Amino acid sequence: MTDDTISQIATPHGTGGIGIIRVSGADAFRIAREVFRPVYGDLAEIVPYRARYGHVHAADGTVIDEAILLPMRAPHSYTGEDVVELQCHGGTVVLREVLLRTWEAGAHPAEPGAFTKRAFLNGRLDLARAEGVMELIAAKSTRAAHAARERMAGALSTEIAAIRMQLLGAIARIEAGIDFPEDDLPELQSTALTEDIRAAAAATQRLIAGANAGRILREGIKTVIVGRPNVGKSSLLNTLLGMERAIVTDVPGTTRDVIEEEIIVAGIPLRLLDTAGLRAAEDAVEQIGVARTEEHLMDAELVLAVFDGAAPLTQEDRDLIERLHRVTADIIILCNKEDRTAVLDASVFDGLNAPVLTISAARGTGLDALRETIAACIAAMEGDLGDGALPNKERETEALRRAADHLAEAEKALAADMGTDFVSIDLRAAYEILGEILGETVDTDLIDRIFSEFCIGK
Numbered sequence: 001m002t003d004d005t006i007s008q009i010a011t012p013h014g015t016g017g018i019g020i021i022r023v024s025g026a027d028a029f030r031i032a033r034e035v036f037r038p039v040y041g042d043l044a045e046i047v048p049y050r051a052r053y054g055h056v057h058a059a060d061g062t063v064i065d066e067a068i069l070l071p072m073r074a075p076h077s078y079t080g081e082d083v084v085e086l087q088c089h090g091g092t093v094v095l096r097e098v099l100l101r102t103w104e105a106g107a108h109p110a111e112p113g114a115f116t117k118r119a120f121l122n123g124r125l126d127l128a129r130a131e132g133v134m135e136l137i138a139a140k141s142t143r144a145a146h147a148a149r150e151r152m153a154g155a156l157s158t159e160i161a162a163i164r165m166q167l168l169g170a171i172a173r174i175e176a177g178i179d180f181p182e183d184d185l186p187e188l189q190s191t192a193l194t195e196d197i198r199a200a201a202a203a204t205q206r207l208i209a210g211a212n213a214g215r216i217l218r219e220g221i222k223t224v225i226v227g228r229p230n231v232g233k234s235s236l237l238n239t240l241l242g243m244e245r246a247i248v249t250d251v252p253g254t255t256r257d258v259i260e261e262e263i264i265v266a267g268i269p270l271r272l273l274d275t276a277g278l279r280a281a282e283d284a285v286e287q288i289g290v291a292r293t294e295e296h297l298m299d300a301e302l303v304l305a306v307f308d309g310a311a312p313l314t315q316e317d318r319d320l321i322e323r324l325h326r327v328t329a330d331i332i333i334l335c336n337k338e339d340r341t342a343v344l345d346a347s348v349f350d351g352l353n354a355p356v357l358t359i360s361a362a363r364g365t366g367l368d369a370l371r372e373t374i375a376a377c378i379a380a381m382e383g384d385l386g387d388g389a390l391p392n393k394e395r396e397t398e399a400l401r402r403a404a405d406h407l408a409e410a411e412k413a414l415a416a417d418m419g420t421d422f423v424s425i426d427l428r429a430a431y432e433i434l435g436e437i438l439g440e441t442v443d444t445d446l447i448d449r450i451f452s453e454f455c456i457g458k
């Protein structure tokens with residue numbers, strides 16, 4: 001399946017200083033000889049890991065580009081195969097021409113994720129690590145990048161492998177016990193088996209607990225800014241972003257649609273949604289905005305509720321407070337316009353169980369305290385963050401849950417003296433399922449699907 005040689009542009013689409021064409025497979029060195037001519041010497045012998053300067057040329061000998069050739073010999077390459085990289089000028093047209101030239105010389109177009117898939121199939125990385133590669137590329141914050149690096153280094157894989165070892169140990173105990181005349185294990189063995197199963201179950205649960213943190217790191221926290229018109233929501237968003245994004249005016253109701261932006265607080269992306277003011281909308285466009293705000297409020301993870309601290313509470317404010325009582329997300333109350341005389345009595349927020357901060361969105365005061373409060377909320381949401389061993393794909397979390405169910409069944413069967421066969425079946429099932437996360441026990445369709453989500457050239 002992987003005996004053909006593939007090539008693709010490995011650098012992002014667009015223009016840049018250099019662009020790289022990667023060629024991988026048994027024919028990579030031959031293709032290099034065919035399309036590349038060094039300025040000094042020849043390519044009769046390609047010395048791995050030694051860069052050569054020269055030209056990529058067309059079949060008729062005309063020069064396509066100046067380039068550096070970097071050859072890597074199997075198995076010491078990203079894919080585990082012979083690889084050559086051609087560093088060319090980073091223009092879309094020239095890269096395309098060089099790519100076509102490699103295809104003309106016998107390489108096949110590499111599908112998205114094809115290089116990493118080969119690395120996986122050649123045993124260079126397991127599935128959990130391969131996905132770390134994609135996460136690193138997609139990481140939007142330093143913490144997400146850190147978690148991705150940990151995953152690439154095998155943090156999740158190692159923990160999964162340890163649980164599987166434990167399960168194998170337990171299965172071995174049962175098999176040793178099969179020599180005993182009755183279906184019962186001797187007391188001592190049975191206790192040890194229970195302990196093994198419990199330890200494996202606890203370790204699995206710990207990983208499941210990290211799933212939320214993994215998702216937060218990847219996707220960020222959905223944060224909704226609400227408040228009646230003119231309290232300063234857009235100003236707050238702008239100040240947090242440090243740039244003009246939403247339109248700030250003093251005509252009530254100007255933020256008609258929902259604006260989404262992203263800021264990083266405590267290493268976590270916050271997906272900030274500035275919403276149309278919640279009030280009885282006067283026209284159709286605004287009505288849609290208000291309805292959407294209501295929806296966003298219901299599936300938000302964090303709500304920044306803004307009030308005008310320099311004005312008495314209005315009916316709309318009271319309606320919002322009423323709504324906030326029904327929100328499941330964490331709430332932070334912000335009394336804005338602290339540069340003016342305070343009028344609002346903060347006791348109206350009693351009973352919401354939310355921190356109340358005074359800020360001035362326009363002047364940028366009180367924002368450090370706000371960031372700290374947000375960071376504390378995030379820390380509580382993440383729970384006890386394991387370092388790096390964070391399952392964050394739905395596929396992984398779901399597999400962990402299934403494995404945990406089987407372990408619970410195994411423990412029950414053992415406690416109920418149902419016979420070791422029952423225990424063994426569930427332990428084996430859990431073992432297999434955990435293997436899916438590493439890609440050991442998954443079928444090729446799933447492998448294809450996972451890698452097809454990777455970017456082209458990786």
Ligand code: GDP
Nearest residue numbers: 229230231232233234235249250337360361362
């Ligand atoms: P929104 O409708 O809630 O998005 O409110 P805007 O952000 O558009 O602000 C409404 C008005 O309040 C604008 O005139 C802002 O300049 C003003 N404003 C916002 N924040 C402050 C503040 O901290 N102090 C004062 N004095 N005015 C503010």
